[in-house]
Amino acid sequence: MKLKRYILVLLLPVLFLFAGCKSDEVLNASKNLSSYTIDITYNDDHTLTCKQTVDYKNNTDTTLDNIMFHLYPQSFRLGAKSSVVSTLNYKKCYEYGSSYGSLNISKQQVNGSDSEIEIIGNDEDxxxxxxxxPLRPNETTSIYFEYTVVIPNINHRFGYGDDTINIANFYPIACMYEDGEFVIDSYHYNGDPFYSDVANYSITLHAPNNLVMASSGxxxxxxxxxxxxxxxxxALTIRDFAIVLSDKFNVVSDKAGDTTVNYYYYKNQYPNEAIRTSVDAVITFNRLFGTYPYKVLNVVESDFVHGGMEYPNLVLISDMVDVQSDYIxxxxxxxxxxxxxxIIGNNEYHYGWLDEGLTEYSTVLFYDENPNYNVNTKELIKNTTNSYVTFVDVYTKVFGKVDTSMNRRLNEYNNESEYVYISYVKGMLMFDSLKDVLGKEKFIKCLQTYFEDNKFKIATPDTLIESFSKGAKCNMRGIFESWINGKVKIVEIK
Incomplete structure (x- = not known):
């Protein structure tokens, strides 16, 4: 997720993108995955009526007696233990006052037989x-749900605003299983509180014909x-599934190699610049990291409180970003x-810096590779460094000390600013330091090694360090751990 820091237009009812995977590797990776089949009806009262079958493949090494599923909309309900937005962003999210969402399961079956519905978790989620x-390793079981989702009136990844209906993190999704238990961390307003494996999706959506749809897959x-x-x-081999609906969308599209890139918008006055940037980004990252393996990427302007949000094959760009350079x-x-x-997943709740820090530094690499965007990356790094130093100084004066360690759960950050500066800003500076130590060519080689070793898998800080050590042909653990554990002192650049 991107948190904000302080022409030819083709109007279509829908843009057809025909099925099929871009590469054999997606198809091959899909063969031993769980699958989600969901029939969704979007109703005029902003509810969803859903029927869902999960063919769950036990890819653990443990025999399972139960399977747990996240119910993220429950965190939006009246009476939830914690807010889904920070106090700072509350009014921007709830423009018309408080609004609530929920996910209510009315029927549940296991292998065709009715099963007792049991809702647990720290926040009934x-x-x-x-x-x-018992479900042995490599065996599959079938779980069926019927449920109703209430979408709240909130400018968020799950919610509707004046212009878009954002339907994300709306369905029961299997919890990851690690170290002998399911990972059941609750929703938190800091960062992206999600963690899921790749799976295959077959979706049927029924919606009023005045709405244009953009989605994953x-x-x-x-x-x-x-x-x-x-x-x-x-969709095959994707980590999650999301939909955006609007009766205001315009659509422009272009190609980035074999990928069709579509830009959905209603407010932005520079759609050609947005689609050009989207295509340039895919082409640049294909070259630097490894080829994007899917046929489609949808870039979607939306009602969203933060700068943007990522889902497989789909990204949200907030219509609240008013400065075009920030939008780009x-x-x-x-x-x-x-x-x-x-493509490479990670536990975003436990290791937010692992994707956010690297993603933030990838934008620096993009500008390095595309000088026509007129971004001075040396000046960008200087300003980012000095901003971080100021944050540490102010935080220390106010609170007496500051924790600069990076391996923290989202709920262990005192506030959203601390999370941003540690995960995004310090993460970005760490990767820039590694680039300086290794040289750009070897640094890029390490990123390519990380991508090849971990695509369609779950990465951890250890697997990142291992890939960098492999790519650099030297032990990188000490350098990484000095940054991750908060031992590196970052000083102002004059």
Whole structure:
């Protein structure tokens, strides 16, 4: 996610993108994954009526008696233990006053037989599904849900505003299983509190025909019946699934290699610049990191409180970003997330810097590779360094001390500013320091090694360090750990 720091227009009812994977590696990676089949009806009262089947593949080395699912909309409900937005952003999110969302499961089955619905978790945000028999490693079980989702009136990744309906993190998604237990961290307003594995998706969406749709995956068909459009969407080997609807979208599109890039907008006055930046970003990152393996990427302007938000094959760009240069920067940042979060996953709740810091530095690399954007990256690094030093000085004066360690859970940061400066800013400076130590050519080689070793997998700080050590052909652990553990002292650049 990008947090904000203090022509030819083709109007289409929908842009057809036909099915099929861009490369054999996506197809090959999809063969042993869980799959989600979801039938969604979007209703005029901002609710979703859903039927969902999860064919869950046990890719752990443990026999499972139950499977847990995140129910993220529950964190938006009346009575939730913590707010989904910070106090600072509350009024920008809730322009018309408080509004609430929820996910209510009405029916649950395991392998065709009714199953007891059990809601647990720190904030009643986890569905605990007990299986009818033990699920051994490499075996698959089928879990069926019927549920209703209430979408709140909030300018957020899950919510509707004046211009868009953002339908993200709306469905029961399987919790990751690690170290003998399911990871069930609750939603938090700091950062992106998500952690999921790649899976295959087959989606059917029914929505009023005045709405234009952008989504993850490939649109394979659209049928119209009276006032309703029915969309069929398929996606292989993606980490999550999201939809944006609007009756105001214009669409422009272009190609970046074999990828079709679409830009959906309603407010931005420079759509040609936005689509050009989107294409340039994909081409640049293809060359620097490794090829984007999907057929489509949708860049979508939306009602969103922060600068932007990333989902597989889809990124949100906030219509609150009024300065065009900032808007362009958000596009580059969010597209970089397609590599660092989308293709390579990580626990964003525990290691926010791992994708955010690298994504932020990827924007620096983009400007280095594209001088026509007129961004002086040396000056950018200088200003970023001095901003971080000022943050540490002020924070120390106010609170007596500052924790600059980077491996922290989202709920362990005192506030949103601390999270941003440690995960984004310090993370960016760490990667710039590594580039200076290794030289740009070897640094890029390390990123390519990291990408090849971990695509479609889950990365950790250790796997990042291992990839850099492999790419650099020397032990990089000491350098990384000095930054991660807060031992490096960053000084002002004159």
């Amino acid at each position: 986890i569905a605990n599904v007990k299986l009818d028999k 490939n649109l394979t068909s659209q049928e119209s019946n009276e006032n309703i459009n029915t969309y069929t969407i398929n 920067n958000v596009i580059v940042h969010e597209i970089a997330h397609q590599w660092w979060y989308g």
